[in-house]
Amino acid sequence: MRRLPLTLLAMWSAASLAGTETSMDTETGLATWQTETAGIQVRLTQISPDQARGFYQARGFSPEAAERYAAECVFMTVVRNVGDAPIRYRLADWRYEPAGQPPRAIRSKAQWERIWKRQGVPESARIAFAWAQIPATQTYAPGDWNQGMTSYSVPRGGAFTLRFVWRADGKQHSGKLEQVRCTDENA
C-alpha cells in the first residue's frame, strides 16, 4: 500500500501545562493535545466542522443531521495502553470543564442514538456513527488501543480541560489534558 510522503507537517511542542503536549498540523491548522501517564496515553486531535459533516454525510446522514453533530466540538480521540498492566475506563466517568463552567459528562452514544432516531437517521448510518465513536467502556491489555470520535459542547474557539479516569492494578487513576481548544468554523 502506498504511503503519503511523511513530510513533517506537524510541529510538536512541549507545552507549558504539565503533562500535556501539543502539536499543530501546519497544513490544515488543526491541533493535537496528548498526554501519557501511568500506563495510559490519551490524545485529542481537532476535527473540523467540514470534516465531521463530510464523514457522516458520506455514511448516510442527512445534511441536517450531520450539521447537528458538526455543531459540536469534535475530536479524534486515541486511548492506548502504553504500560505493562491491563487498564479499564468508562467514558461516563470522564469530565470536561469549559473555562469558567462546571464539569460536564461527554454525551454518550446512547444519548446520540436517541437524537438520531428522532431525526430519522437510517439504521445503517446510526451503526456507522456508533462504531466511529470511542468505545463507551473498554479494557485494554498492554499494547491495545482504540481510535474514535468524542464530542464536546464548547463554542468555536473555546477551551476546556478534559479529566479522564481509568483503573489499573485495582486502583483508580486520573489525568488531564489542559487547554484543549475547539477548532474554528473555517479550520
Add this chain to the structure above:
Amino acid sequence: MKMRNRLASMAFAVLCLPGVPVATAIAADLPPLSHSLTRQAPKPAPALKLKDLDGQPYDLAQLKGKVVLINFWATWCPPCRREMPSMERLSQTLKGEAFSVLAVDVGENADTIETFTGQLDTTLTFPILLDTRSRTMQAWKVAGLPTTFLVDKQGRIVASAIGGREFDHPEMIRTIRELLGK
C-alpha cells in the same frame, strides 16, 4: 515522552471524500501498529454465521480443526485499513497450514467494501463477511474497531487484540504456529 509527527487531520479529511483513492488515506496519523496478542483462558467462541461479499455462507463451526483469526473491522476505520495488508501477508505466510482468516465488516455493503479493497495494492484472498446490523459483533462483545480474536482448533477463543496490529510480525506468527502445533 517521545512524540511522533502525525497527519491525523489530513487522513481524516481524505477518508471523508467518496471516490478518493483509499491508499492515500492510510498512512497518516495512527499510533504505531503493535504486534501483541493477549492470551486468555480458552472459552468457546460465540456463533459466527455470516455471508461473504458474494453471498456465500460461512460458519465458524465448520472450521473446527483449524486455527482461525477473526478480525472485526470497517472501511472507515483508519487502523482497520492500515492493518489489512498485513493480514493478507499473514494468510500467505501460513498458506497450506490449518489456518484461516475471516474479516468481518460491520454495517457496510459489498459495494463499499469492494471499492476499498480494489484500491489496495494487495489483493485480499481471505473471506470478507458482512455483519450488516452488527449483531455478530455484539455477540462477540466487541467494543471498538478493529478487534481481533484467535480461535484454536477446538473452536475456543484463546487470544485477542484491540487496535491495529502488524499481523505478519514474527511474534504473531510464532503464537499462531504454537497453536497449530497443538
